[in-house]
Amino acid sequence: MTATAPAAEATVRKSSPGTARGPRRRTGRLRRVGLPYLLLLPALLLELLVHLVPMVIGIVMSFKELTQFYIRDWSTAPWAGLDNYTVSVDFDAPVGKALLHSFLVTVAFTVLSVGLCWLIGTAAAVFMQDTFRGRGLLRALFLVPYALPVYAAVITWVFMFQHDNGLVNHVLHDQLGLTDKPSFWLIGDNSFVALLTVSVWKGWPFAFLIVMAGLQNIPRELYEAAALDGAGMVQQLRRITLPSLRPVNQVLVLVLFLWTFNDFNTPYVLFGKSAPEAADLISVHIYQASFVTWNFGTGSAMSVLLLLFLLVVTGVHLALTSRGRRTAQ
Amino acid sequence: MSTPRSPMAPPRTFLWSRRIFLTLLTGFVLIPVYVMLSSSLKPLADVTGSFRWLPTELTIRPYIDIWSTVPLGRYFVNSLIVAGAATVCSVVIAVFSAYAVSRYAFRGKRVFTVTVLSTQMFPGILFLLPLFLIYVNIGNAIGIALFGSRGGLILTYLTFSLPFSIWMLIGYFDSVPRDLDEAALVDGCGPLGALFRVVVPAAVPGIVAVAVYAFMTAWGEVLFASVMTNDTTRTLAVGLQGYSTLNDVYWNQIMAASLVVSVPVVAGFLLLQRYLVAGLTAGAVK
Numbered sequence: 342m343t344a345t346a347p348a349a350e351a352t353v354r355k356s357s358p359g360t361a362r363g364p365r366r367r368t369g370r371l372r373r374v375g376l377p378y379l380l381l382l383p384a385l386l387l388e389l390l391v392h393l394v395p396m397v398i399g400i401v402m403s404f405k406e407l408t409q410f411y412i413r414d415w416s417t418a419p420w421a422g423l424d425n426y427t428v429s430v431d432f433d434a435p436v437g438k439a440l441l442h443s444f445l446v447t448v449a450f451t452v453l454s455v456g457l458c459w460l461i462g463t464a465a466a467v468f469m470q471d472t473f474r475g476r477g478l479l480r481a482l483f484l485v486p487y488a489l490p491v492y493a494a495v496i497t498w499v500f501m502f503q504h505d506n507g508l509v510n511h512v513l514h515d516q517l518g519l520t521d522k523p524s525f526w527l528i529g530d531n532s533f534v535a536l537l538t539v540s541v542w543k544g545w546p547f548a549f550l551i552v553m554a555g556l557q558n559i560p561r562e563l564y565e566a567a568a569l570d571g572a573g574m575v576q577q578l579r580r581i582t583l584p585s586l587r588p589v590n591q592v593l594v595l596v597l598f599l600w601t602f603n604d605f606n607t608p609y610v611l612f613g614k615s616a617p618e619a620a621d622l623i624s625v626h627i628y629q630a631s632f633v634t635w636n637f638g639t640g641s642a643m644s645v646l647l648l649l650f651l652l653v654v655t656g657v658h659l660a661l662t663s664r665g666r667r668t669a670q
Numbered sequence: 671m672s673t674p675r676s677p678m679a680p681p682r683t684f685l686w687s688r689r690i691f692l693t694l695l696t697g698f699v700l701i702p703v704y705v706m707l708s709s710s711l712k713p714l715a716d717v718t719g720s721f722r723w724l725p726t727e728l729t730i731r732p733y734i735d736i737w738s739t740v741p742l743g744r745y746f747v748n749s750l751i752v753a754g755a756a757t758v759c760s761v762v763i764a765v766f767s768a769y770a771v772s773r774y775a776f777r778g779k780r781v782f783t784v785t786v787l788s789t790q791m792f793p794g795i796l797f798l799l800p801l802f803l804i805y806v807n808i809g810n811a812i813g814i815a816l817f818g819s820r821g822g823l824i825l826t827y828l829t830f831s832l833p834f835s836i837w838m839l840i841g842y843f844d845s846v847p848r849d850l851d852e853a854a855l856v857d858g859c860g861p862l863g864a865l866f867r868v869v870v871p872a873a874v875p876g877i878v879a880v881a882v883y884a885f886m887t888a889w890g891e892v893l894f895a896s897v898m899t900n901d902t903t904r905t906l907a908v909g910l911q912g913y914s915t916l917n918d919v920y921w922n923q924i925m926a927a928s929l930v931v932s933v934p935v936v937a938g939f940l941l942l943q944r945y946l947v948a949g950l951t952a953g954a955v956k
Contacts, residue, residue: 501702554947603793603794647796
């Protein structure tokens with residue numbers, strides 16, 4: 342994307358017609374200079390209203406003692422200095438300890454979920470690179486979990502994970518006899534496995550979709566040449582497919598990481614308002630800290646800390662991948 | 671290897687591992703879909719006891735009852751209005767922005783694209799409450815009710831799909847030859863004429879893909895819907911939870927309702943998924 346930008350600028354500059362005369366030329370130039378901004382204006386205004394201004398307000402709120410008493414007119418809430426932050430990162434006290442625990446759970450969950458989504462998605466896309474009978478149908482089937490509305494899909498999993506009448510216990514306990522007694526999946530330690538399963542089920546088709554699109558940009562001649570040179574499937578995969586996919590993968594993994602880390606919908610529908618400790622993802626944790634206890638100042642401080650963490654990870658990722666790209670060339 | 675094959679034919683181990691992998695994956699993908707479908711056709715007794723793979727009898731009763739247990743029809747209409755309007759607005763705005771970025775050189779271009787894309791990174795929870803306060807304040811100040819209204823939700827959702835849509839359309843517009851719109855400009859079309867008569871028609875697959883994405887985003891969102899709607903504007907995302915908060919959990923009805931709300935998006939998505947793949951191939955992943 343970035344590589345084509347200078348070329349685009351060059352073409353536009355070259356093509357500016359210098360034929361108009363006198364005053365017409367001036368209004369023409371004004372139009373030409375103003376037009377791109379005019380075209381961007383709606384997007385810019387909306388992003389300002391819905392994302393950037395609220396974010397700034399959120400940061401301001403994190404320095405206020407914003408409890409339920411001030412919610413009607415939040416600007417009158419007293420300043421709290423760094424209190425909200427010190428409470429959040431005081432890992433010896435209950436609030437900070439719970440936040441740290443939730444953060445670590447989220448990191449473990451995100452790493453596993455993104456890794457599995459990427460692995461399954463890439464494997465499926467590579468296996469389906471060549472045409473075979475039923476490929477189109479299979480591709481459509483594989484995209485169903487991605488296309489389903491989150492709540493409909495996750496509610497189905499909630500049903501499957503039920504203790505008494507769910508499919509999972511029926512298969513594992515009644516039919517296969519793998520467990521001594523039916524397990525609880527949506528409370529206790531198993532809830533982490535349940536959450537991970539649902540997240541991977543829902544998330545891998547996106548990786549599949551992107552990798553599949555990426556594979557279509559690899560010229561077939563590369564494989565033909567490699568095959569003539571005697572390279573086997575594994576070598577073709579290692580020498581052609583994976584290196585060609587690297588730029589796609591870099592963006593894909595980052596996007597998956599951000600979406601998974603911030604995911605609220607899945608745990609919220611799976612567990613309801615109070616997530617079990619083993620699956621206490623940070624978004625739901627902060628939501629609870631804000632809306633259940635009505636302490637929005639602390640909730641905002643936690644959100645800001647989360648944003649800072651994501652900024653650092655994204656920055657490091659971009660720095661590493663752009664350096665990698667430079668040395669590779 | 672001893673069999674006379676063309677050099678491109680994959681070895682047998684590959685074919686077998688492909689078969690096994692894809693079969694297992696199909697099972698993983700389809701089991702929940704099967705549970706949803708089969709349970710939606712079961713009588714209540716079949717879903718309250720131990721799980722049954724097959725219904726004792728098939729009934730369409732759940733599909734009739736779902737409309738009266740909770741006001742599903744109203745939620746449906748709300749979701750349709752919100753997701754439809756958000757999609758149309760998001761696509762139109764994304765087309766304008768992507769056209770500007772793809773075809774014009776101007777100051778602040780990089781800042782714009784980076785800023786818009788970076789909003790993807792924000793945790794929804796960080797701007798949920800401030801946004802809620804902004805909407806309430808706008809309502810108090812100038813009388814436009816955004817909080818609790820469909821308008822507020824439309825506004826919010828369209829910005830959710832905007833960054834990805836703009837990003838994808840930039841790539842797509844870049845792949846439309848510039849000679850085409852320059853020819854239109856020479857022929858006397860204004861820049862907007864060139865956009866709508868030349869660039870947009872050439873980029874239809876990308877635009878369809880973006881529309882599908884925007885609709886799915888708005889149709890499936892839960893967090894903002896749960897905070898920003900009231901009884902009359904509630905969308906499916908929140909409304910569906912009404913079945914499970916009742917004393918008896920009507921799993922057959924929940925599955926039927928889940929299926930009913932999924933059909934429009936899944937059908938649309940499957941019909942249009944080739945455009946999404948084509949759009950991604952031409953634009954985003956290049």
